[in-house]
Amino acid sequence: xxxxxxxxxxxxxxxxxxxxxxxxxxxxxxxxxxxxxxxxxxxxxxxxxxxxxxxxxxxxxxxxxxxxxxxxxxxxxxxxxxxxxxxxxxxxxxxxxxxxxxxxxxxxxxxxxxxxxxxxxxxxxxxxxxxxxxxxxxxxxxxxxxxxxxxxxxxxxxxxxxxxxxxxxxxxxxxxxxxxxxxxxxxxxxxxxxxxxxxxxxxxxxxxxxxxxxxxxxxxxxxxxxxxxxxxxxxxxxxxxxxxxxxxxxxxxxxxxxxxxxxxxxxxxxxxxxxxxxxxxxxxxxxxxxxxxxxxxxxxxxxxxxxxxxxxxxxxxxxxxxxxxxxxxxxxxxxxxxxxxxxxxxxxxxxxxxxxxxxxxxxxxxxxxxxxxxxxxxxxxxxxxxxxxxxxxxxxxxxxxxxxxxxxxxxxxxxxxxxxxxxxxxxxxxxxxxxxxxxxxxxxxxxxxxxxxxxxxxxxxxxxxxxxxxxxxxxxxxxxxxxxxxxxxxxxxxxxxxxxxxxxxxxxxxxxxxxxxxxxxxxxxxxxxxxxxxxxxxxxxxxxxxxxxxxxxxxxxxxxxxxxxxxxxxxxxxxxxxxxxxxxxxxxxxxxxxxxxxxxxxxxxxxxxxxxxxxxxxxxxxxxxxxxxxxxxxxxxxxxxxxxxxxxxxx
Amino acid sequence: xxxxxxxxxxxxxxxxxxxxxxxxxxxxxxxxxxxxxxxxxxxxxxxxxxxxxxxxxxxxxxxxxxxxxxxxxxxxxxxxxxxxxxxxxxxxxxxxxxxxxxxxxxxxxxxxxxxxxxxxxxxxxxxxxxxxxxxxxxxxxxxxxxxxxxxxxxxxxxxxxxxxxxxxxxxxxxxxxxxxxxxxxx
Numbered sequence: 001x002x003x004x005x006x007x008x009x010x011x012x013x014x015x016x017x018x019x020x021x022x023x024x025x026x027x028x029x030x031x032x033x034x035x036x037x038x039x040x041x042x043x044x045x046x047x048x049x050x051x052x053x054x055x056x057x058x059x060x061x062x063x064x065x066x067x068x069x070x071x072x073x074x075x076x077x078x079x080x081x082x083x084x085x086x087x088x089x090x091x092x093x094x095x096x097x098x099x100x101x102x103x104x105x106x107x108x109x110x111x112x113x114x115x116x117x118x119x120x121x122x123x124x125x126x127x128x129x130x131x132x133x134x135x136x137x138x139x140x141x142x143x144x145x146x147x148x149x150x151x152x153x154x155x156x157x158x159x160x161x162x163x164x165x166x167x168x169x170x171x172x173x174x175x176x177x178x179x180x181x182x183x184x185x186x187x188x189x190x191x192x193x194x195x196x197x198x199x200x201x202x203x204x205x206x207x208x209x210x211x212x213x214x215x216x217x218x219x220x221x222x223x224x225x226x227x228x229x230x231x232x233x234x235x236x237x238x239x240x241x242x243x244x245x246x247x248x249x250x251x252x253x254x255x256x257x258x259x260x261x262x263x264x265x266x267x268x269x270x271x272x273x274x275x276x277x278x279x280x281x282x283x284x285x286x287x288x289x290x291x292x293x294x295x296x297x298x299x300x301x302x303x304x305x306x307x308x309x310x311x312x313x314x315x316x317x318x319x320x321x322x323x324x325x326x327x328x329x330x331x332x333x334x335x336x337x338x339x340x341x342x343x344x345x346x347x348x349x350x351x352x353x354x355x356x357x358x359x360x361x362x363x364x365x366x367x368x369x370x371x372x373x374x375x376x377x378x379x380x381x382x383x384x385x386x387x388x389x390x391x392x393x394x395x396x397x398x399x400x401x402x403x404x405x406x407x408x409x410x411x412x413x414x415x416x417x418x419x420x421x422x423x424x425x426x427x428x429x430x431x432x433x434x435x436x437x438x439x440x441x442x443x444x445x446x447x448x449x450x451x452x453x454x455x456x457x458x459x460x461x462x463x464x465x466x467x468x469x470x471x472x473x474x475x476x477x478x479x480x481x482x483x484x485x486x487x488x489x490x491x492x493x494x495x496x497x498x499x500x501x502x503x504x505x506x507x508x509x510x511x512x513x514x515x516x517x518x519x520x521x522x523x524x525x526x527x528x529x530x531x532x533x534x535x536x537x538x539x540x541x542x543x544x545x546x547x548x549x550x551x552x553x554x555x556x557x558x559x560x561x562x563x564x565x566x567x568x569x570x571x572x573x574x575x576x577x578x579x580x581x582x583x584x585x586x587x588x589x590x591x592x593x594x595x596x597x598x599x600x601x602x603x604x605x606x607x608x609x610x611x612x613x614x615x616x617x618x619x620x621x622x623x624x625x626x627x628x629x630x631x632x633x634x635x636x637x638x639x640x641x642x643x644x645x646x647x648x649x650x651x
Numbered sequence: 652x653x654x655x656x657x658x659x660x661x662x663x664x665x666x667x668x669x670x671x672x673x674x675x676x677x678x679x680x681x682x683x684x685x686x687x688x689x690x691x692x693x694x695x696x697x698x699x700x701x702x703x704x705x706x707x708x709x710x711x712x713x714x715x716x717x718x719x720x721x722x723x724x725x726x727x728x729x730x731x732x733x734x735x736x737x738x739x740x741x742x743x744x745x746x747x748x749x750x751x752x753x754x755x756x757x758x759x760x761x762x763x764x765x766x767x768x769x770x771x772x773x774x775x776x777x778x779x780x781x782x783x784x785x786x787x788x789x790x791x792x793x794x795x796x797x798x799x800x801x802x803x804x805x806x807x808x809x810x811x812x813x814x815x816x817x818x819x820x821x822x823x824x825x826x827x828x829x830x831x832x833x834x835x836x837x
Contacts, residue, residue: 341689341733391681392735429683456701459688459733473684475701480693 002124003034003059004117005050007041007066009096016100018110022065025114029121033057042072050076051083060085061127063120065093065113071524086129088573088636091120115649122648126641130573135615137223137569138322141560142167144215144503147175148546149538149553150327151197156557157325158206162564165208165319166201167229169499170258172211172276173198175329176539179259179354181361181368183546184410185441191275191363198277212282214499216316218324218506221618222533223569225321233312234282236269240307243279245271247299247308255287257365261355263373264365269299269308274363283308323533323560324507326517327553328500330539333389333397333493341460342388342490348374349468350461350488353384353407360414370418372487375466379486382415383470384408384426385458389493391429397493399514402543404491405432409442411489412451424451425483427458427472435547454481461488494543507534516542527556535559574636575617576624582631583609589623589632598623653709662710665750669707673746679736680704686730686740696720700730700740707743716751722760724748762793775829778822782806783814 008014077087103109146168180190257266268287336345362368412424456473496515509529590598601611730740
């Protein structure tokens with residue numbers, strides 16, 4: 001006995017598809033005992049209507065024509081279960097994304113919806129009840145990225161007693177937040193919030209910290225990922241190094257200082273920054289004299305702990321994880337390519353906000369004194385330029401960076417606190433201060449700190465007599481603006497972290513058009529990535545500020561804990577199954593299986609046949625297509641079901 | 652005061668014409684003002700470029716057509732180069748200029764319009780500019796015979812002022828050029 005439910009989805013479907021007509025047509029199809037159209041099938045009354053129909057008409061299988069199965073298949077499976085049916089005796093027909101939303105003509109859309117329903121009705125007649133299995137889940141989580149998102153997620157997961165491995169690409173955890181001076185809207189010192197958490201990571205019994213490490217290869221699936229982690233050689237034994245920095249002091253080879261955003265030089269062997277966790281040196285071979293044909297062995301000779309080992313090689317560590325949190329953060333947009341009128345980076349006193357943050361910071365290259373790079377003078381007139389590489393389609397970047405308005409206001413406040421007789425000018429387009437206490441913060445920058453807000457974009461920056469001329473517009477005054485500034489700070493946009501795309505491919509998750517990792521659904525599954533068991537935390541999913549990042553990291557941790565706390569996972573029954581009486585033992589299926597899910601099985605009579613390892617099978621169906629005698633088939637997608645469907649489509 | 656929806660309705664037809672001819676969607680402009688920031692002629696405009704765009708958006712097309720700015724724009728295209736929304740701002744202003752001419756809006760910058768017309772006719776006729784012809788034609792039309800007369804002695808001395816129109820070889824092709832452009836605009 002078959003039931004068909006046509007969802008109106010408010011007007012999402014009913015505006016284009018005559019759901020009543022579809023229900024009437026369905027009522028006349030073979031085997032259909034009940035057909036009705038419901039306003040919101042996923043709602044409580046909608047699900048109750050399904051339950052009521054199942055009881056009254058003794059239905060044993062259900063077709064639901066509504067949205068995409070990605071949206072609500074799980075919802076309706078649960079509804080079937082509550083109604084006392086096997087949850088797999090249900091077929092979803094997508095008449096929203098693939099019908100009502102993309103068609104304009106009601107007649108045609110309704111006809112298509114009827115065809116789709118007829119096809120599903122034919123298919124579901126061959127459905128059989130399926131039972132999902134259970135598989136043990138590895139009680140260990142991998143967190144990729146050691147910024148504030150990764151740190152928070154690791155601490156929250158381990159608080160539930162689940163061990164965590166935290167992998168960080170660079171020599172120290174801390175990420176972008178460790179580079180900030182103060183944070184909006186409270187102006188608390190970034191280090192004071194972050195460094196205790198970094199120390200907690202290092203001291204935590206349940207957290208294994210791997211720095212200078214990257215994910216090499218990912219196999220397996222939710223509950224049992226096998227992941228290779230490459231620990232890059234740093235030529236320093238982490239166990240022995242005490243972080244005394246004698247090597248850094250004596251090293252003769254200069255190297256860029258990544259932590260200080262290129263404002264000053266570091267050494268080829270160095271500690272990332274004085275508060276680094278772990279506090280150990282690492283050697284960058286590309287800048288080291290010894291690795292570039294020289295004979296220098298100074299660091300090895302001088303190291304009191306004997307920690308320097310030039311022969312150290314990359315090490316690949318393999319581990320099993322039940323779940324993965326990606327927390328790779330963001331990168332800084334390189335503005336020099338798209339803004340030739342700002343000097344292409346040739347003027348030393350046109351700097352980015354990330355660099356300015358280091359000038360403001362007490363741990364920065366100037367010890368917290370604002371000194372402009374060109375001549376070390378203290379700037380009096382400081383111009384801030386918002387939206388550089390944001391909201392700019394000519395640079396291929398239409399998106400808002402979502403934090404620029406706030407950190408620019410913050411930097412203007414800090415400028416005034418550092419240099420009381422300075423004047424800040426902020427070029428903005430729209431002041432976006434949507435968070436709690438954000439608007440008040442921006443107002444304070446204006447009223448108490450005297451920052452002059454100029455609504456308009458900057459067109460050109462050029463040097464004149466030791467100053468920088470900033471040419472812009474005040475659209476509110478309706479006139480051109482020219483400022484002679486001592487220092488110009490560009491609020492460059494946020495990009496996905498370098499290498500995020502590659503990691504996403506390894507994890508088999510999607511990135512959106514801006515390069516950030518994509519969540520499954522912005523509201524229903526905001527921290528879940530496309531692959532089951534992979535979660536997103538922080539700015540890897542999109543530009544966001546620290547409060548939002550920390551909140552999302554907590555959410556991702558909660559999802560990991562929810563997944564791994566029961567110790568076992570339900571597996572999908574949509575896996576391949578072998579009919580041994582038909583199997584010829586040719587093992588073509590084993591050759592084509594991408595997941596290694598086919599094994600040999602010896603029957604009682606000595607015949608060798610194929611057998612599916614259900615915990616490894618992902619239900620892709622390739623073996624079905626390859627099997628010459630048709631002995632292997634995919635549960636829920638048997639030849640019989642697919643042919644029935646096809647016949648209806650072609651009729 | 653701008654009254655909605657009256658303003659939008661009043662400007663709709665002309666705005667559609669400008670959007671169609673220039674191939675630009677005015678609604679894409681979000682008023683960042685970058686066009687104005689480096690406009691070299693804005694000092695002489697009554698409305699800076701970003702305000703011309705805004706006036707068009709709210710339907711005040713007649714103000715734009717009658718503006719000094721539309722007539723004084725140099726077509727240097729800097730605004731179009733810099734627009735973050737890739738709008739051809741200069742193209743929009745240029746189109747407004749052409750629409751204003753066709754609509755016969757004669758109240759603003761009459762001399763400027765006259766000069767432009769005389770200049771183009773002159774080039775079309777001779778294949779290149781005949782300064783003396785334009786000089787006398789324009790001064791007669793504006794009843795100001797001695798306008799710019801101070802330039803005559805140095806020009807004569809440098810032999811830059813010819814009473815006989817120049818003859819260039821491919822005059823016909825220049826004329827065809829004009830025809831093509833007119834055909835495209837029509």
